Amino acid sequence: MLGRKLVIDYSLYLVTGRELLPPGKDYYESLEESLKDGHVTVVQLREKNIDSGEFLEIAEKSLKICDKYRVPMLINDNLSVALALPERVGLHIGQTDIPVQQARKILGPNRHLGLSVHNVEQAEAAVDLDIVDYVGVGPVYGTKSKAGIEEKDVLGPRGASRILQALEKVPKRLPCVLIGGLNEKTAAGTLFGAVCDSNWPDGIAVISAIVAHPTPSVPAANLAKIVKSFKKAFDSHAKEFGAGEPPFTSYDIEKNTINKIAELLRFHRASQYGPPLIQTLTSHVSSTLSANIALAFSSSPIMSHQEAEAEDLGKVTGAVVLNIGTIGDEARRGMRAVGGAANRGGKPVVLDPVGVGASSFRKGVVEEIMNHTQITLLKGNAAELSAISGLEDIQSRGVDSGSGTLKDPVNLVVSMACKEKCLVLLTGKEDYLSNGQHAVKVSNGHELLGRITGSGCALGVVVAASMAAACNFTKHNKLPTTHLGSFMVHSDTNWLFIGALMGVLSMNIASELAAERSDVKGSGTFIPALIDELAAMTPEKIVERAKFGFV
Numbered sequence: 001m002l003g004r005k006l007v008i009d010y011s012l013y014l015v016t017g018r019e020l021l022p023p024g025k026d027y028y029e030s031l032e033e034s035l036k037d038g039h040v041t042v043v044q045l046r047e048k049n050i051d052s053g054e055f056l057e058i059a060e061k062s063l064k065i066c067d068k069y070r071v072p073m074l075i076n077d078n079l080s081v082a083l084a085l086p087e088r089v090g091l092h093i094g095q096t097d098i099p100v101q102q103a104r105k106i107l108g109p110n111r112h113l114g115l116s117v118h119n120v121e122q123a124e125a126a127v128d129l130d131i132v133d134y135v136g137v138g139p140v141y142g143t144k145s146k147a148g149i150e151e152k153d154v155l156g157p158r159g160a161s162r163i164l165q166a167l168e169k170v171p172k173r174l175p176c177v178l179i180g181g182l183n184e185k186t187a188a189g190t191l192f193g194a195v196c197d198s199n200w201p202d203g204i205a206v207i208s209a210i211v212a213h214p215t216p217s218v219p220a221a222n223l224a225k226i227v228k229s230f231k232k233a234f235d236s237h238a239k240e241f242g243a244g245e246p247p248f249t250s251y252d253i254e255k256n257t258i259n260k261i262a263e264l265l266r267f268h269r270a271s272q273y274g275p276p277l278i279q280t281l282t283s284h285v286s287s288t289l290s291a292n293i294a295l296a297f298s299s300s301p302i303m304s305h306q307e308a309e310a311e312d313l314g315k316v317t318g319a320v321v322l323n324i325g326t327i328g329d330e331a332r333r334g335m336r337a338v339g340g341a342a343n344r345g346g347k348p349v350v351l352d353p354v355g356v357g358a359s360s361f362r363k364g365v366v367e368e369i370m371n372h373t374q375i376t377l378l379k380g381n382a383a384e385l386s387a388i389s390g391l392e393d394i395q396s397r398g399v400d401s402g403s404g405t406l407k408d409p410v411n412l413v414v415s416m417a418c419k420e421k422c423l424v425l426l427t428g429k430e431d432y433l434s435n436g437q438h439a440v441k442v443s444n445g446h447e448l449l450g451r452i453t454g455s456g457c458a459l460g461v462v463v464a465a466s467m468a469a470a471c472n473f474t475k476h477n478k479l480p481t482t483h484l485g486s487f488m489v490h491s492d493t494n495w496l497f498i499g500a501l502m503g504v505l506s507m508n509i510a511s512e513l514a515a516e517r518s519d520v521k522g523s524g525t526f527i528p529a530l531i532d533e534l535a536a537m538t539p540e541k542i543v544e545r546a547k548f549g550f551v
């Protein structure tokens with residue numbers, strides 16, 4: 001059992017790195033600026049290239065600054081330096097440093113001891129030992145601040161979430177901080193993305209985001225605000241619904257849904273913001289149809305998958321679609337860059353994991369995208385969503401394998417939405433959409449949709465355009481929205497849900513209207529008719545024909 005010791009708030013954990021200071025910036029000045037406004041809650045001194053004597057000298061001076069602002073301090077790796085300092089100074093060690101049992105024995109029960117964990121096995125071992133005070137989970141992203149980190153080591157939010165899942169097996173919760181590549185752009189999405197069934201990150205640890213900044217108090221304040229907002233959103237949600245639910249609520253979705261859809265479509269058609277630009281990285285088989293469908297639905301398609309222009313386009317896009325239909329290495333790199341840029345700009349991201357169950361290559365691509373990008377809506381047929389969720393009752397036979405039948409489609413979409421913290425759209429004879437709290441079943445559509453290639457991909461574009469419209473709508477109407485860095489929570493999700501539903505209904509109803517036309521003789525004549533009917537879709541037609549219900 002551990003004895004009495006300081007209680008540490010791990011919300012914003014600054015790890016020092018003198019080699020990353022801007023040219024001419026004094027280390028002590030930077031440390032003081034980082035701490036002065038009270039945003040940094042704990043500091044770790046990390047020195048890699050000096051002897052213990054010099055380390056101790058720096059540590060003593062740093063401790064004075066930490067004490068001045070009442071911020072707890074730990075030493076990285078060097079046990080003798082930690083022991084030479086007062087007992088309130090803790091130690092952080094890694095997996096290849098002194099064994100943790102030995103460190104605890106030497107440090108005694110009252111000194112804080114932190115341990116790095118990089119995988120589930122190490123997390124389970126830390127939990128079993130029950131002698132560390134917290135763990136650092138990383139690297140969440142690639143970083144230049146620590147030598148030797150390779151692409152294969154990167155956890156992504158989902159990998160971090162798996163580690164947090166392993167940590168929750170203790171009777172007493174083991175606090176954890178996320179580390180590696182966290183900054184003002186990545187922090188929010190990562191915090192939410194790392195939440196698992198009943199565990200959540202206690203904070204973030206950063207080096208370069210603060211140390212490399214010429215005015216470190218600025219990123220410190222911004223990062224602290226993100227962590228605080230995350231904790232507020234997550235804590236209140238956890239108290240009300242239990243930690244397993246997603247960190248957003250959507251009580252009013254059911255009320256007047258159809259009126260909201262009509263209102264949104266009216267706004268979209270007449271939008272003063274102009275047609276939203278939908279950056280569509282898709283299969284070459286469906287590219288032309290998707291672009292024409294986007295145009296018909298009052299949006300502008302741009303089919304670029306170039307990594308080099310992702311950041312520029314990210315500033316002007318309304319939403320992005322990542323469709324892995326015919327993905328190659330170039331598009332794979334492009335998706336990572338485009339997904340990241342969209343997250344940074346708070347733009348909706350639709351992931352269409354076409355044929356994900358067909359090969360381990362596709363599985364790897366989807367895993368990589370979901371690790372690096374906070375997805376807003378995951379769309380797939382039964383085989384695709386089953387492959388991602390790990391269900392094995394449906395086998396994928398190819399990229400366009402049938403949707404098959406699921407025993408419990410509602411449970412699949414709800415549980416996946418909770419787990420992945422995004423909207424989930426299951427397509428098939430009937431479509432199911434969930435945000436983790438609500439699920440809706442849509443019964444519109446026509447079987448001719450299944451007889452043309454790329455209709456599912458085009459649906460992803462319509463849904464993306466509809467969610468872009470929802471973002472413009474909330475902005476235009478100054479509806480309360482909470483943007484935490486790249487992640488959208490609370491009221492945004494209501495309208496994103498409404499937007500996604502509007503997209504599904506528009507496409508499906510357009511298919512019914514097209515199929516009813518006397519000039520449509522089969523799948524060939526159906527395609528232009530579908531485009532025309534989508535272009536002519538109105539709120540009134542949706543209100544008249546929509547067949548959906550909450551399930």
Ligand SMILES: Cc1ncc(COP(=O)(O)OP(=O)(O)O)c(N)n1
Pocket residue numbers: 013015044046076077092093094095097114115116117135136137138146177179205
């Ligand atoms: C909070 C926190 N988490 C992880 C680390 C990494 O520690 P370690 O694995 O020992 O690597 P080095 O920092 O020694 O390079 C950390 N320092 N802090």
Ligand SMILES: Cc1nc(C(=O)O)sc1CCOP(=O)(O)O
Pocket residue numbers: 015116136137138139140142143144145146179180181182205206207208209
């Ligand atoms: C020190 C350290 N440890 C990591 C781990 O994964 O264990 S990642 C890391 C570097 C963190 O620096 P930055 O915030 O600049 O990315």
